[in-house]
Amino acid sequence: MILNASGCLDALTAPAVARKLDAYVVKTVTLEPRAGNPQPRLAETDFGMLNSIGLQNPGVERFCTEVLPRLEELGIPLWISVGGAEATEYAEVCARIGERATVHALELNLSCPNVDPAAEGAAEIVAAARAATEAPLYAKLSPLLPDVAGVAKSVLEAGATGLSLVNSLRGLALDEWTLEPRLGRGVGGYSGAALRPVALAAVFICYKATDGEVPIVGMGGVETGKHALDLIAAGASAVALGSILFRDPNAPERVRGELAEELSARGFKRPEEARGVAHRSQND
Numbered sequence: 001m002i003l004n005a006s007g008c009l010d011a012l013t014a015p016a017v018a019r020k021l022d023a024y025v026v027k028t029v030t031l032e033p034r035a036g037n038p039q040p041r042l043a044e045t046d047f048g049m050l051n052s053i054g055l056q057n058p059g060v061e062r063f064c065t066e067v068l069p070r071l072e073e074l075g076i077p078l079w080i081s082v083g084g085a086e087a088t089e090y091a092e093v094c095a096r097i098g099e100r101a102t103v104h105a106l107e108l109n110l111s112c113p114n115v116d117p118a119a120e121g122a123a124e125i126v127a128a129a130r131a132a133t134e135a136p137l138y139a140k141l142s143p144l145l146p147d148v149a150g151v152a153k154s155v156l157e158a159g160a161t162g163l164s165l166v167n168s169l170r171g172l173a174l175d176e177w178t179l180e181p182r183l184g185r186g187v188g189g190y191s192g193a194a195l196r197p198v199a200l201a202a203v204f205i206c207y208k209a210t211d212g213e214v215p216i217v218g219m220g221g222v223e224t225g226k227h228a229l230d231l232i233a234a235g236a237s238a239v240a241l242g243s244i245l246f247r248d249p250n251a252p253e254r255v256r257g258e259l260a261e262e263l264s265a266r267g268f269k270r271p272e273e274a275r276g277v278a279h280r281s282q283n284d
């Protein structure tokens, strides 16, 4: 299953790209509208990109009346990313959106590096969201967590269906001459190639900690079918494409084709057969 990473594709301006995905993940929606962070909000670096969008979105009310109906017309399964400053905000957004037939899952963004963290911990937020909706809930975690396995277990105990791993790292780039931050907010989210080994490790650790029993969406620097296969081997059941979509709108189709070739070259008939194979020699 190939998805986009939240915030990395606008399906309304690029519907043909979105239709190549197995599901479209919407940019994070919050209870109230958010204007986002000061410009500039994007910067290229040697090994990836920095962003500080700051969860700009129209808020759940306008999202439901103006955006969601247009997304539903695309006829593809939708995943809605949900953010907030408190558990009650997450719960309210989930309650508003979760029961729509077109919404196949909610992804709780517990890890945006561009906004202040929510007051409550990840498990409390998941528990509040779980009480508000019966929709599948994916907890999206940060690569900066010192104990990602511990947090993964706690959100699953609190009612999460699966995990989305990982959000961006924190990064900074300075202007060559002024030596001031290139992003308006200063520090931003660091994504792309440099994130690949970090994402791979998070997926590997969480797959092991959960005995391979929960769905995991792997993301972070995926640019080719081999990168996708690596995440699947580490334990991902689905793969999301993020920064690559800014450079290559054909990536969903290309990566899907490359993944099929990489699988068959190794004798796998389906991606599921390759899931978790990185753990074969690791059994204690």
Ligand SMILES: Cc1cc2nc3c(=O)[nH]c(=O)nc-3n(C[C@H](O)[C@H](O)[C@H](O)COP(=O)(O)O)c2cc1C
Residues within 6 Å of the ligand: 005, 006, 007, 008, 027, 028, 049, 051, 053, 055, 081, 109, 112, 140, 166, 167, 168, 189, 191, 192, 193, 195, 219, 220, 221, 222, 240, 241, 242, 243, 244
């Ligand atoms: C411009 C931009 C905007 C993003 N916005 C969101 C967002 O709204 N919600 C979210 O959960 N993650 C957001 N992310 C993080 C991505 O979904 C993804 O986790 C991260 O970029 C790692 O994948 P990549 O290395 O393939 O880009 C954003 C990333 C970028 C580059």
